Amino acid sequence: xxxxxxxxxxxxxxxxxxxxxxxxxxxxxxxxLPRSVYGLNPSHDTYAGNFGLGVLTAVLxxxx
Numbered sequence: 677x678x679x680x681x682x683x684x685x686x687x688x689x690x691x692x693x694x695x696x697x698x699x700x701x702x703x704x705x706x707x708x709l710p711r712s713v714y715g716l717n718p719s720h721d722t723y724a725g726n727f728g729l730g731v732l733t734a735v736l737x738x739x740x
Contacts, residue, residue: 678738681738690735690736
């Protein structure tokens with residue numbers, strides 16, 4: 677799994693995704709979500725949310 681990060685296209689793709697998220701957090705652009713998304717108000721963590729965060733953490737921390 678760690679060898680995939682030795683390929684430049686994979687590293688560039690991850691860099692682009694992280695840069696896009698950073699620009700969004702800095703207010704460079706906004707994305708309008710459907711109104712139904714704004715109506716969601718989860719009161720606790722879900723298994724799917726925890727799993728997704730775990731996958732994201734594993735993928736981003738693998739090069740370290």
